[in-house]
């Protein structure tokens with residue numbers, strides 16, 4: 579198994595959610611490694627700006643932009659058709675696009691919840707289904723799923739988001755097993771609080787615990803890409819986050835959700 583991201587030079591990576599936060603840093607670090615990129619999200623201006631930045635800093639790579647709302651019913655298929663239509667193979671799939679919805683489950687509309695669950699769980703699974711068979715046929719592929727520390731326990735105020743991220747955590751770890759021997763590996767990255775646009779989008783004001791635990795996006799991405807290159811099934815960036823995830827195994831299950839709630843709770847949901 580290759581161990582250095584520079585070994586992806588000349589390969590093509592598809593990065594979803596590349597218009598802000600972790601996705602931008604995935605694109606930057608993969609470009610630095612010499613990887614050609616296909617970047618996608620809804621905000622075209624951000625994608626074009628990133629393409630221009632990378633074209634200047636890394637003139638030897640190609641960067642293609644696809645503007646797409648992944649909440650659309652056939653979005654994954656459209657993405658696959660567009661890229662294969664160019665005659666391009668995807669060697670590295672970074673399933674990063676996603677977002678949370680903060681607050682009580684019943685106070686959110688079903689349409690909003692369904693779209694969030696689709697983007698966080700169904701789309702990464704469908705993209706894996708569409709792209710991994712080609713990777714296996716060619717004998718090489720790397721697939722990363724961005725889950726969350728929220729995946730490790732029931733999390734009131736992020737009930738549907740945490741459940742969606744649990745699903746992708748379990749799916750990604752199972753893919754790591756199923757793909758053994760194919761030359762394709764799958765890795766799940768489960769970040770804790772990271773400085774991106776996540777809270778702005780979810781509608782939550784950062785709690786004290788979140789401010790204390792906040793990590794920087796380039797560090798989280800570096801951890802994820804290193805785990806990806808080592809073929810690890812799963813990684814939680816940051817030793818405090820890792821310790822918190824491990825500690826949930828030793829706390830009686832009925833208490834875990836109370837601790838998660840205490841860490842997420844702020845004035846907006848009392």
Ligand SMILES: NC(=O)c1ccc[n+]([C@@H]2O[C@H](COP(=O)([O-])OP(=O)(O)OC[C@H]3O[C@@H](n4cnc5c(N)ncnc54)[C@H](OP(=O)(O)O)[C@@H]3O)[C@@H](O)[C@H]2O)c1
Nearest residue numbers: 595597598599600619620621648676726771772774775776
């Ligand atoms: N930051 C954290 O604390 C944290 C913690 C744990 C897990 N995560 C996970 O990390 C991943 C990246 O999030 P982030 O923290 O970098 O947040 P972010 O800055 O808000 O970025 C989210 C990205 O996902 C894209 N996206 C959202 N909805 C989309 C849709 N319907 N169609 C296409 N693209 C969509 C956004 O692009 P457009 O809006 O332009 O479409 C954006 O590029 C997510 O899966 C998130 O759940 C984040």
